[in-house]
Amino acid sequence: MNIILIGFRGTGKTTIGRILAQRLGKVFIDADEYLEQREKRTIQNIFAEGGEDLFRDIEVRIIEELCRLNDTIIATGGGVILREENVRRLKRNGIVILLEADVNTIYKRIYENIQTQHKRPNLTNLNGYQEIEYLLAYRRSLYDKAADFVFDTTVLPINDTVNKIIAFTQNYTVALKNCSNV
Ligand code: S3P
Numbered sequence: 001m002n003i004i005l006i007g008f009r010g011t012g013k014t015t016i017g018r019i020l021a022q023r024l025g026k027v028f029i030d031a032d033e034y035l036e037q038r039e040k041r042t043i044q045n046i047f048a049e050g051g052e053d054l055f056r057d058i059e060v061r062i063i064e065e066l067c068r069l070n071d072t073i074i075a076t077g078g079g080v081i082l083r084e085e086n087v088r089r090l091k092r093n094g095i096v097i098l099l100e101a102d103v104n105t106i107y108k109r110i111y112e113n114i115q116t117q118h119k120r121p122n123l124t125n126l127n128g129y130q131e132i133e134y135l136l137a138y139r140r141s142l143y144d145k146a147a148d149f150v151f152d153t154t155v156l157p158i159n160d161t162v163n164k165i166i167a168f169t170q171n172y173t174v175a176l177k178n179c180s181n182v
Contacts, residue, residue, distance in 0.1 A: 001176075002072045003169055004090045006146060007099035008136060009078045009120060010109035012153040012161070016099065017075035019162050028073045031080070035062045047121040056083060063089055079123070081142040091146070095169055098147035099161075101154045106132050148172070 003020065005013040014030050021028030035058060036042055046055045060083050066074055067089040074094070080086045090096060101109070110120075111128050124131045144150075149168050151161050 001173065002067070002069060002074055002090075002094035003165070004094040004096045005073070005075045005099060006080060006090075006096055006143065007078065008101075008106055008132070008139070008143075010106040011078075011099035011101045012109075012158065013075035013078075013099055016153070016158060016161055016165070017073050019158065020165060021073040023162060023166060024073070026071055026073050027069075028075070029066060029069070031059075031062060031066060031074060031076045034066065035059065035077075038062060044119075044121055052123060059083070060086060066090075067092060067094065079139075081139060081146050087142075087146045091148075095172055096146050096148045097165055097168075098143050098150045100143075100150060100152045103129070103132050103136065105154045106136075 003017075003026075005017050007013055017028050017030065020026075032043060039046065039058060043055065046058060056079070059077060059080065063076070063080065063086045066072075070093065074090075076086075076090070080090075087096075107129050110132070122131060124134060126134055149165075149172075151164060153161055156164075
């Protein structure tokens with residue numbers, strides 16, 4: 001099975017996904033990076049050309065490709081849960097892990113980290129903090145519905161989160177095997 005990381009921007013999907021892959025000796029794919037390589041343009045450019053609708057249509061095609069993989073760690077874009085078919089496809093052969101963090105932490109990670117600053121288009125006309133609050137409220141039930149397990153990365157050190165995810169996915173896989181043997 002794949003391990004799929006979902007969650008809002010700044011919850012640690014890419015960072016944790018990379019470490020998980022190293023620890024488990026598996027391939028890591030960041031869905032946004034893969035999308036940009038496939039499209040030969042940046043997400044900013046896609047939004048500039050066709051807005052969020054165009055981006056979401058492309059994202060559906062990319063997820064359709066990625067969910068054919070096996071035994072891969074995949075970090076998805078924060079809005080992947082907005083299209084129901086993405087979730088359905090990812091869950092078919094993937095354990096879906098939701099990463100969460102509180103609004104202040106997400107804000108700091110997105111807007112005060114030089115590496116992530118200005119890399120992603122705004123999705124509303126709200127200011128940064130309000131946009132996070134608004135989108136989290138809007139997406140909350142979609143994230144929860146998609147998740148097999150939830151980890152809060154607000155205070156827990158990255159390596160502890162990685163350890164917990166590894167333990168969870170191993171138990172989960174054993175439980176699935178036992179179920180299929182019954
Ligand atoms: C988005 C999050 C981004 C990227 C796009 C849309 C979102 O991914 O897919 O800008 O809707 O939350 P990250 O969560 O990796 O930043």
